[in-house]
Amino acid sequence: MKKYFSSYWIRSAFYTFLQRFSLTIFGFINLVILLRWLSKDQMGVWATFLIITTIFEQTKSNLLKNAHIKYVSGHGEDKEKVTIASSSFLINLSITLIFILFIIFFSTRLSHWFNMGAELGTMLKWFIPGLIFMVFFSHLEAVQQSFLDFKGGFAGNFVRQVFFFGVILTCYILKIPITLSTLAFYQSISIGLGVIVIYWLSRPYLHFQFKASREWIKRILGYGGYIFGSGLLANICANIDQLMTAKLINPAWMANYNVASRINGLVDIPSYAASEVIFPQASRASMQEGKGKVKYLFERMVAILIAFNFPTALFIIIFPRLVTYIVAGNQYLDSVLILQLYMITGIFRPFQNQSANLLNSIGKPRLGFIINSCSLVLFLGVNYICLLKIGFYGAAVGTLIMNVLGVITWYFIMRKEVDLSLMNVYNYAIDTYQSAYRFAIKLLTRKKQQAQP
Secondary structure (H helix, E strand, O other), rough: OOOOOHHHHHHHHHHHHHHHHHHHHHHHHHHHHHOOOOOOHHHHHHHHHHHHHHEEEEEHHHHHHHHHHHHHHHHOOOHHHHHHEEEEHHHHHHHHHHHHHHHHHHHHHHHHHHOOOOHHHHHHOOOOHHHHHHHHHHHHHHHHHHOOHHHHHHHHHHHHHHHHHHHHHHHHHOOOOOOOOHHHHHHHHHHHHHHHHHHHHHHHHHHOOOOOHHHHHHHHHHHHHHHHHHHHHHHHHHHHHHHHHHHHOOOHHHHHHHHHHHHHHHHHHHHHHHHHHHHHHHHHHHOOOOOOHHHHHHHHHHHHHHHHHHHHHHHHHHHHHHHHEEEEEEHHHHHHHHHHHOOOOOOOHHHHHHHHEEEEEHOOOHHHHHHHHHHHHHHHHHHHHHHHHHHEEEEEHHHHHOOOOOOOHHHHHHHHOOOOOHHHHHHHHHHHHHHHHHHHHOOOOOOOHOOOO
Protein backbone atom coordinates (compact mmCIF):
# COMPACT_ATOMS: atom_id res chain seq x y z
CA MET A 1 0.00 0.00 0.00
CA LYS A 2 2.71 2.48 1.00
CA LYS A 3 4.66 1.62 -2.11
CA TYR A 4 1.91 2.81 -4.43
CA PHE A 5 0.30 5.56 -2.36
CA SER A 6 3.39 7.58 -1.58
CA SER A 7 3.62 11.29 -0.73
CA TYR A 8 2.57 12.19 -4.29
CA TRP A 9 -0.84 10.64 -3.70
CA ILE A 10 -1.32 12.33 -0.35
CA ARG A 11 -0.22 15.73 -1.59
CA SER A 12 -1.97 15.72 -4.96
CA ALA A 13 -5.15 14.08 -3.66
CA PHE A 14 -5.33 16.64 -0.86
CA TYR A 15 -5.19 19.68 -3.13
CA THR A 16 -7.25 18.16 -5.92
CA PHE A 17 -9.99 17.00 -3.56
CA LEU A 18 -10.05 20.43 -1.89
CA GLN A 19 -10.28 22.06 -5.31
CA ARG A 20 -13.18 19.86 -6.42
CA PHE A 21 -14.79 20.18 -3.01
CA SER A 22 -14.58 23.98 -2.97
CA LEU A 23 -15.86 24.25 -6.56
CA THR A 24 -18.83 22.03 -5.84
CA ILE A 25 -19.62 23.34 -2.36
CA PHE A 26 -19.47 27.02 -3.31
CA GLY A 27 -21.42 26.30 -6.49
CA PHE A 28 -23.92 24.42 -4.36
CA ILE A 29 -24.26 27.24 -1.82
CA ASN A 30 -24.66 29.74 -4.65
CA LEU A 31 -27.39 27.51 -6.05
CA VAL A 32 -29.22 27.43 -2.70
CA ILE A 33 -29.22 31.25 -2.59
CA LEU A 34 -30.24 31.69 -6.23
CA LEU A 35 -33.06 29.15 -5.92
CA ARG A 36 -34.61 31.39 -3.29
CA TRP A 37 -33.95 34.57 -5.22
CA LEU A 38 -34.61 33.86 -8.89
CA SER A 39 -37.76 32.61 -10.56
CA LYS A 40 -37.90 29.14 -12.15
CA ASP A 41 -37.67 30.74 -15.61
CA GLN A 42 -34.55 32.65 -14.59
CA MET A 43 -33.04 29.54 -13.00
CA GLY A 44 -33.63 27.68 -16.27
CA VAL A 45 -31.69 30.36 -18.18
CA TRP A 46 -28.90 30.43 -15.56
CA ALA A 47 -28.59 26.64 -15.65
CA THR A 48 -28.38 26.65 -19.46
CA PHE A 49 -25.69 29.35 -19.35
CA LEU A 50 -23.62 27.29 -16.90
CA ILE A 51 -24.04 24.13 -18.98
CA ILE A 52 -22.91 25.81 -22.22
CA THR A 53 -19.87 27.52 -20.69
CA THR A 54 -18.91 24.43 -18.68
CA ILE A 55 -19.19 22.14 -21.69
CA PHE A 56 -16.93 24.46 -23.67
CA GLU A 57 -14.28 24.80 -20.97
CA GLN A 58 -14.24 21.13 -19.97
CA THR A 59 -14.09 20.03 -23.60
CA LYS A 60 -11.20 22.39 -24.33
CA SER A 61 -9.49 21.19 -21.17
CA ASN A 62 -9.87 17.57 -22.30
CA LEU A 63 -8.15 18.46 -25.57
CA LEU A 64 -5.23 20.38 -24.09
CA LYS A 65 -4.66 19.57 -20.44
CA ASN A 66 -4.27 15.81 -20.85
CA ALA A 67 -1.94 16.16 -23.83
CA HIS A 68 0.03 18.93 -22.10
CA ILE A 69 0.48 16.88 -18.93
CA LYS A 70 1.31 13.67 -20.76
CA TYR A 71 3.99 15.16 -23.02
CA VAL A 72 5.59 17.57 -20.52
CA SER A 73 5.77 14.95 -17.75
CA GLY A 74 7.36 12.55 -20.23
CA HIS A 75 10.15 14.90 -21.36
CA GLY A 76 13.14 15.95 -19.30
CA GLU A 77 14.51 18.80 -21.45
CA ASP A 78 13.36 22.33 -20.59
CA LYS A 79 13.58 23.40 -24.23
CA GLU A 80 11.12 20.74 -25.29
CA LYS A 81 8.79 21.57 -22.40
CA VAL A 82 8.70 25.23 -23.49
CA THR A 83 7.77 24.21 -27.03
CA ILE A 84 5.01 21.90 -25.81
CA ALA A 85 3.58 24.54 -23.45
CA SER A 86 3.72 27.26 -26.12
CA SER A 87 1.98 25.07 -28.70
CA SER A 88 -0.70 24.14 -26.18
CA PHE A 89 -1.30 27.81 -25.32
CA LEU A 90 -1.64 28.77 -28.99
CA ILE A 91 -4.28 26.06 -29.56
CA ASN A 92 -6.05 27.15 -26.38
CA LEU A 93 -6.23 30.77 -27.53
CA SER A 94 -7.36 29.87 -31.05
CA ILE A 95 -10.24 27.66 -29.88
CA THR A 96 -11.42 30.34 -27.45
CA LEU A 97 -11.40 33.03 -30.14
CA ILE A 98 -13.51 30.80 -32.39
CA PHE A 99 -16.02 30.30 -29.57
CA ILE A 100 -16.13 34.06 -28.91
CA LEU A 101 -16.95 34.67 -32.57
CA PHE A 102 -19.73 32.10 -32.31
CA ILE A 103 -21.14 33.97 -29.29
CA ILE A 104 -20.99 37.33 -31.06
CA PHE A 105 -22.80 36.15 -34.19
CA PHE A 106 -25.00 33.22 -33.11
CA SER A 107 -25.72 33.40 -29.35
CA THR A 108 -29.00 35.28 -29.86
CA ARG A 109 -30.25 32.60 -32.24
CA LEU A 110 -29.20 29.90 -29.79
CA SER A 111 -31.09 31.70 -27.04
CA HIS A 112 -34.30 31.80 -29.08
CA TRP A 113 -33.84 28.15 -30.09
CA PHE A 114 -33.98 27.22 -26.39
CA ASN A 115 -37.13 29.34 -26.01
CA MET A 116 -35.34 31.81 -23.72
CA GLY A 117 -35.76 35.03 -25.68
CA ALA A 118 -32.53 37.04 -25.96
CA GLU A 119 -31.48 36.69 -22.31
CA LEU A 120 -29.16 33.68 -22.72
CA GLY A 121 -27.37 35.35 -25.64
CA THR A 122 -26.85 38.54 -23.64
CA MET A 123 -25.37 36.56 -20.74
CA LEU A 124 -22.91 34.79 -23.02
CA LYS A 125 -21.74 38.13 -24.42
CA TRP A 126 -21.16 39.48 -20.90
CA PHE A 127 -19.03 36.40 -20.20
CA ILE A 128 -16.58 37.02 -23.08
CA PRO A 129 -13.95 38.59 -20.73
CA GLY A 130 -14.20 35.44 -18.59
CA LEU A 131 -13.48 33.26 -21.62
CA ILE A 132 -10.32 35.25 -22.33
CA PHE A 133 -9.21 34.96 -18.70
CA MET A 134 -9.86 31.20 -18.84
CA VAL A 135 -7.24 30.84 -21.59
CA PHE A 136 -4.56 31.86 -19.10
CA PHE A 137 -6.15 30.12 -16.12
CA SER A 138 -6.46 26.71 -17.78
CA HIS A 139 -2.97 26.98 -19.31
CA LEU A 140 -1.31 27.78 -15.98
CA GLU A 141 -3.26 24.98 -14.29
CA ALA A 142 -2.00 22.51 -16.90
CA VAL A 143 1.57 23.78 -16.42
CA GLN A 144 1.37 23.14 -12.68
CA GLN A 145 -0.15 19.68 -13.01
CA SER A 146 2.43 18.65 -15.61
CA PHE A 147 4.98 19.12 -12.81
CA LEU A 148 2.74 17.12 -10.42
CA ASP A 149 1.84 20.28 -8.46
CA PHE A 150 -1.84 20.82 -7.66
CA LYS A 151 -1.59 23.69 -5.19
CA GLY A 152 -2.00 26.53 -7.68
CA GLY A 153 -5.13 25.07 -9.26
CA PHE A 154 -6.76 24.79 -5.87
CA ALA A 155 -5.79 28.32 -4.78
CA GLY A 156 -6.91 29.92 -8.05
CA ASN A 157 -10.26 28.14 -8.09
CA PHE A 158 -10.80 28.86 -4.40
CA VAL A 159 -10.35 32.61 -4.92
CA ARG A 160 -12.75 32.49 -7.87
CA GLN A 161 -15.42 30.77 -5.83
CA VAL A 162 -15.01 32.93 -2.73
CA PHE A 163 -15.33 36.16 -4.73
CA PHE A 164 -18.43 35.05 -6.64
CA PHE A 165 -20.04 33.69 -3.48
CA GLY A 166 -19.28 36.94 -1.66
CA VAL A 167 -20.94 38.98 -4.41
CA ILE A 168 -24.09 36.84 -4.43
CA LEU A 169 -24.36 36.74 -0.64
CA THR A 170 -23.86 40.50 -0.31
CA CYS A 171 -26.49 41.29 -2.94
CA TYR A 172 -28.90 38.79 -1.39
CA ILE A 173 -28.52 40.08 2.18
CA LEU A 174 -28.64 43.76 1.20
CA LYS A 175 -31.38 43.06 -1.37
CA ILE A 176 -29.42 44.72 -4.15
CA PRO A 177 -31.14 44.12 -7.52
CA ILE A 178 -29.09 41.91 -9.81
CA THR A 179 -29.65 40.63 -13.34
CA LEU A 180 -28.53 37.38 -14.97
CA SER A 181 -26.17 39.33 -17.23
CA THR A 182 -24.58 40.95 -14.19
CA LEU A 183 -24.07 37.51 -12.67
CA ALA A 184 -22.28 36.43 -15.85
CA PHE A 185 -20.02 39.49 -15.67
CA TYR A 186 -19.17 38.78 -12.02
CA GLN A 187 -18.18 35.28 -13.13
CA SER A 188 -15.71 36.91 -15.53
CA ILE A 189 -14.20 39.06 -12.79
CA SER A 190 -13.82 36.04 -10.49
CA ILE A 191 -11.83 34.18 -13.15
CA GLY A 192 -9.57 37.20 -13.62
CA LEU A 193 -8.77 37.17 -9.90
CA GLY A 194 -8.09 33.44 -10.09
CA VAL A 195 -5.59 34.03 -12.91
CA ILE A 196 -3.60 36.41 -10.71
CA VAL A 197 -3.37 33.84 -7.92
CA ILE A 198 -2.48 30.84 -10.08
CA TYR A 199 0.10 32.90 -12.01
CA TRP A 200 1.84 33.83 -8.76
CA LEU A 201 2.08 30.18 -7.73
CA SER A 202 3.10 28.95 -11.20
CA ARG A 203 6.15 31.19 -11.62
CA PRO A 204 8.72 28.48 -10.71
CA TYR A 205 7.53 26.42 -13.70
CA LEU A 206 7.39 29.25 -16.24
CA HIS A 207 10.23 30.03 -18.65
CA PHE A 208 8.63 33.19 -20.08
CA GLN A 209 9.40 32.07 -23.62
CA PHE A 210 7.09 31.41 -26.55
CA LYS A 211 8.33 28.82 -29.03
CA ALA A 212 5.32 27.08 -30.52
CA SER A 213 6.08 24.63 -33.31
CA ARG A 214 3.95 23.19 -36.09
CA GLU A 215 5.19 19.71 -35.22
CA TRP A 216 3.98 19.89 -31.61
CA ILE A 217 0.70 21.55 -32.57
CA LYS A 218 -0.01 18.61 -34.87
CA ARG A 219 1.09 16.14 -32.21
CA ILE A 220 -1.08 17.68 -29.49
CA LEU A 221 -4.08 17.83 -31.82
CA GLY A 222 -3.34 14.29 -32.95
CA TYR A 223 -3.35 13.04 -29.38
CA GLY A 224 -6.00 15.40 -28.06
CA GLY A 225 -8.27 15.41 -31.11
CA TYR A 226 -10.09 12.26 -30.08
CA ILE A 227 -10.07 13.38 -26.45
CA PHE A 228 -11.57 16.72 -27.55
CA GLY A 229 -14.34 14.97 -29.44
CA SER A 230 -14.81 12.41 -26.70
CA GLY A 231 -14.94 15.07 -24.01
CA LEU A 232 -17.44 17.14 -25.99
CA LEU A 233 -19.72 14.15 -26.48
CA ALA A 234 -19.37 13.04 -22.85
CA ASN A 235 -20.20 16.53 -21.56
CA ILE A 236 -23.23 16.78 -23.83
CA CYS A 237 -24.38 13.34 -22.63
CA ALA A 238 -24.00 14.47 -19.02
CA ASN A 239 -26.34 17.42 -19.62
CA ILE A 240 -28.56 16.16 -22.44
CA ASP A 241 -31.45 15.49 -20.05
CA GLN A 242 -31.57 19.16 -18.99
CA LEU A 243 -31.06 20.56 -22.49
CA MET A 244 -33.72 18.31 -24.07
CA THR A 245 -36.17 19.12 -21.27
CA ALA A 246 -35.64 22.85 -21.88
CA LYS A 247 -36.08 22.49 -25.64
CA LEU A 248 -38.92 19.93 -25.86
CA ILE A 249 -40.96 20.70 -22.74
CA ASN A 250 -40.30 23.96 -20.85
CA PRO A 251 -37.15 25.91 -19.89
CA ALA A 252 -38.56 26.48 -16.39
CA TRP A 253 -38.85 22.71 -15.82
CA MET A 254 -35.15 22.45 -16.51
CA ALA A 255 -34.58 24.12 -13.14
CA ASN A 256 -35.93 20.97 -11.40
CA TYR A 257 -33.44 18.82 -13.29
CA ASN A 258 -30.66 21.24 -12.43
CA VAL A 259 -31.43 20.97 -8.70
CA ALA A 260 -31.21 17.17 -8.85
CA SER A 261 -28.06 17.34 -10.97
CA ARG A 262 -26.28 19.71 -8.57
CA ILE A 263 -27.11 17.57 -5.53
CA ASN A 264 -25.85 14.60 -7.50
CA GLY A 265 -22.66 16.53 -8.20
CA LEU A 266 -21.78 16.53 -4.52
CA VAL A 267 -21.45 12.75 -4.62
CA ASP A 268 -19.18 12.98 -7.67
CA ILE A 269 -16.56 15.20 -6.00
CA PRO A 270 -14.15 12.34 -5.14
CA SER A 271 -14.57 10.76 -8.58
CA TYR A 272 -13.56 13.81 -10.60
CA ALA A 273 -10.79 14.71 -8.18
CA ALA A 274 -9.39 11.19 -8.49
CA SER A 275 -9.42 11.47 -12.29
CA GLU A 276 -6.99 14.39 -12.16
CA VAL A 277 -4.77 12.69 -9.58
CA ILE A 278 -4.55 9.32 -11.29
CA PHE A 279 -4.06 10.57 -14.88
CA PRO A 280 -0.37 11.60 -14.63
CA GLN A 281 0.55 8.45 -12.68
CA ALA A 282 -1.40 6.13 -14.99
CA SER A 283 0.27 7.76 -18.00
CA ARG A 284 3.71 7.09 -16.53
CA ALA A 285 2.77 3.60 -15.42
CA SER A 286 1.55 2.64 -18.89
CA MET A 287 4.90 3.71 -20.39
CA GLN A 288 7.30 2.59 -17.64
CA GLU A 289 5.76 -0.15 -15.49
CA GLY A 290 3.29 -1.96 -17.72
CA LYS A 291 -0.26 -3.20 -17.58
CA GLY A 292 -0.05 -4.68 -14.08
CA LYS A 293 0.52 -1.33 -12.37
CA VAL A 294 -2.23 0.33 -14.44
CA LYS A 295 -4.64 -2.46 -13.49
CA TYR A 296 -3.82 -2.03 -9.80
CA LEU A 297 -4.23 1.75 -9.87
CA PHE A 298 -7.57 1.49 -11.68
CA GLU A 299 -9.09 -1.23 -9.51
CA ARG A 300 -7.91 0.37 -6.27
CA MET A 301 -9.20 3.83 -7.20
CA VAL A 302 -12.59 2.58 -8.42
CA ALA A 303 -13.04 0.53 -5.24
CA ILE A 304 -12.24 3.46 -2.95
CA LEU A 305 -14.58 5.79 -4.83
CA ILE A 306 -17.50 3.35 -4.85
CA ALA A 307 -16.93 2.65 -1.15
CA PHE A 308 -17.30 6.37 -0.41
CA ASN A 309 -20.14 6.95 -2.90
CA PHE A 310 -22.39 4.15 -1.75
CA PRO A 311 -23.39 5.37 1.77
CA THR A 312 -24.06 8.92 0.57
CA ALA A 313 -26.07 7.80 -2.45
CA LEU A 314 -28.08 5.35 -0.32
CA PHE A 315 -28.97 8.07 2.20
CA ILE A 316 -30.21 10.39 -0.55
CA ILE A 317 -32.21 7.58 -2.21
CA ILE A 318 -33.97 6.87 1.11
CA PHE A 319 -34.51 10.53 2.09
CA PRO A 320 -34.76 12.44 -1.23
CA ARG A 321 -37.63 14.67 -0.11
CA LEU A 322 -35.73 15.87 2.96
CA VAL A 323 -32.58 16.60 0.96
CA THR A 324 -34.50 18.44 -1.77
CA TYR A 325 -36.44 20.52 0.75
CA ILE A 326 -33.29 21.57 2.61
CA VAL A 327 -31.53 22.53 -0.62
CA ALA A 328 -34.27 24.10 -2.71
CA GLY A 329 -37.44 24.50 -0.66
CA ASN A 330 -41.05 23.54 -1.41
CA GLN A 331 -41.22 24.82 -4.98
CA TYR A 332 -38.70 22.23 -6.21
CA LEU A 333 -40.14 19.07 -4.64
CA ASP A 334 -40.94 17.88 -8.17
CA SER A 335 -37.21 17.06 -8.30
CA VAL A 336 -37.52 14.24 -5.74
CA LEU A 337 -38.04 11.34 -8.17
CA ILE A 338 -35.43 12.76 -10.55
CA LEU A 339 -32.93 12.88 -7.68
CA GLN A 340 -33.61 9.26 -6.70
CA LEU A 341 -33.06 8.03 -10.25
CA TYR A 342 -29.86 10.07 -10.53
CA MET A 343 -28.48 8.68 -7.29
CA ILE A 344 -29.05 5.09 -8.39
CA THR A 345 -26.75 5.74 -11.34
CA GLY A 346 -24.43 7.80 -9.11
CA ILE A 347 -23.36 4.72 -7.15
CA PHE A 348 -21.51 3.28 -10.14
CA ARG A 349 -20.64 6.48 -11.98
CA PRO A 350 -17.04 6.50 -10.59
CA PHE A 351 -16.46 3.31 -12.56
CA GLN A 352 -17.53 4.98 -15.80
CA ASN A 353 -15.59 8.17 -15.09
CA GLN A 354 -12.38 6.35 -14.25
CA SER A 355 -12.74 4.00 -17.23
CA ALA A 356 -12.99 6.87 -19.70
CA ASN A 357 -10.07 8.65 -18.03
CA LEU A 358 -7.93 5.50 -18.10
CA LEU A 359 -8.33 5.06 -21.86
CA ASN A 360 -6.91 8.55 -22.34
CA SER A 361 -4.03 7.96 -19.95
CA ILE A 362 -2.93 4.71 -21.64
CA GLY A 363 -3.02 6.30 -25.09
CA LYS A 364 -6.34 4.98 -26.45
CA PRO A 365 -8.46 8.13 -26.84
CA ARG A 366 -9.88 6.90 -30.16
CA LEU A 367 -11.68 4.06 -28.42
CA GLY A 368 -13.15 6.51 -25.90
CA PHE A 369 -14.33 8.73 -28.74
CA ILE A 370 -16.11 5.84 -30.45
CA ILE A 371 -17.83 4.81 -27.21
CA ASN A 372 -18.99 8.35 -26.46
CA SER A 373 -20.21 8.83 -30.03
CA CYS A 374 -22.40 5.74 -29.78
CA SER A 375 -23.57 6.79 -26.32
CA LEU A 376 -24.67 10.23 -27.51
CA VAL A 377 -26.70 8.82 -30.39
CA LEU A 378 -28.41 6.35 -28.05
CA PHE A 379 -28.89 9.02 -25.39
CA LEU A 380 -30.67 11.31 -27.85
CA GLY A 381 -32.91 8.51 -29.07
CA VAL A 382 -33.77 7.06 -25.65
CA ASN A 383 -34.36 10.46 -24.01
CA TYR A 384 -36.48 11.68 -26.92
CA ILE A 385 -38.73 8.62 -26.72
CA CYS A 386 -38.96 8.82 -22.93
CA LEU A 387 -39.81 12.53 -23.00
CA LEU A 388 -42.57 11.97 -25.53
CA LYS A 389 -44.03 8.94 -23.72
CA ILE A 390 -43.48 9.90 -20.07
CA GLY A 391 -43.26 13.69 -20.11
CA PHE A 392 -41.61 15.60 -17.28
CA TYR A 393 -39.74 12.62 -15.79
CA GLY A 394 -38.86 11.17 -19.19
CA ALA A 395 -35.31 12.49 -19.36
CA ALA A 396 -34.51 11.10 -15.88
CA VAL A 397 -35.79 7.64 -16.84
CA GLY A 398 -33.82 7.79 -20.09
CA THR A 399 -30.67 8.76 -18.19
CA LEU A 400 -31.11 5.80 -15.84
CA ILE A 401 -31.52 3.38 -18.77
CA MET A 402 -28.43 4.72 -20.52
CA ASN A 403 -26.27 4.64 -17.41
CA VAL A 404 -27.13 0.99 -16.75
CA LEU A 405 -26.17 0.15 -20.32
CA GLY A 406 -23.02 2.27 -19.93
CA VAL A 407 -21.82 0.39 -16.84
CA ILE A 408 -22.24 -2.95 -18.62
CA THR A 409 -20.41 -1.69 -21.71
CA TRP A 410 -17.50 -0.19 -19.78
CA TYR A 411 -17.09 -3.38 -17.75
CA PHE A 412 -16.39 -5.49 -20.84
CA ILE A 413 -14.09 -2.83 -22.30
CA MET A 414 -12.02 -2.54 -19.12
CA ARG A 415 -11.91 -6.32 -18.83
CA LYS A 416 -10.32 -6.42 -22.26
CA GLU A 417 -7.99 -3.43 -21.86
CA VAL A 418 -6.60 -3.91 -18.32
CA ASP A 419 -7.93 -7.34 -17.33
CA LEU A 420 -10.38 -5.80 -14.83
CA SER A 421 -11.41 -8.10 -11.99
CA LEU A 422 -14.66 -7.28 -10.17
CA MET A 423 -13.53 -9.51 -7.30
CA ASN A 424 -10.45 -7.33 -6.84
CA VAL A 425 -12.62 -4.20 -6.83
CA TYR A 426 -14.92 -5.80 -4.25
CA ASN A 427 -11.99 -6.85 -2.03
CA TYR A 428 -10.41 -3.38 -2.25
CA ALA A 429 -13.76 -1.78 -1.33
CA ILE A 430 -14.11 -4.05 1.71
CA ASP A 431 -10.52 -3.24 2.64
CA THR A 432 -11.40 0.47 2.45
CA TYR A 433 -14.28 0.02 4.90
CA GLN A 434 -12.11 -2.08 7.22
CA SER A 435 -9.34 0.51 7.14
CA ALA A 436 -11.82 3.30 7.88
CA TYR A 437 -13.27 1.26 10.78
CA ARG A 438 -9.83 0.57 12.26
CA PHE A 439 -8.90 4.23 11.95
CA ALA A 440 -12.12 5.31 13.67
CA ILE A 441 -11.64 2.83 16.53
CA LYS A 442 -8.04 3.92 16.99
CA LEU A 443 -9.06 7.59 17.03
CA LEU A 444 -11.85 7.00 19.56
CA THR A 445 -9.55 4.93 21.77
CA ARG A 446 -6.92 7.64 21.74
CA LYS A 447 -9.47 10.33 22.68
CA LYS A 448 -10.84 8.14 25.46
CA GLN A 449 -7.35 7.60 26.87
CA GLN A 450 -6.60 11.33 26.71
CA ALA A 451 -9.86 12.10 28.54
CA GLN A 452 -8.99 9.78 31.44
CA PRO A 453 -7.17 11.46 34.38
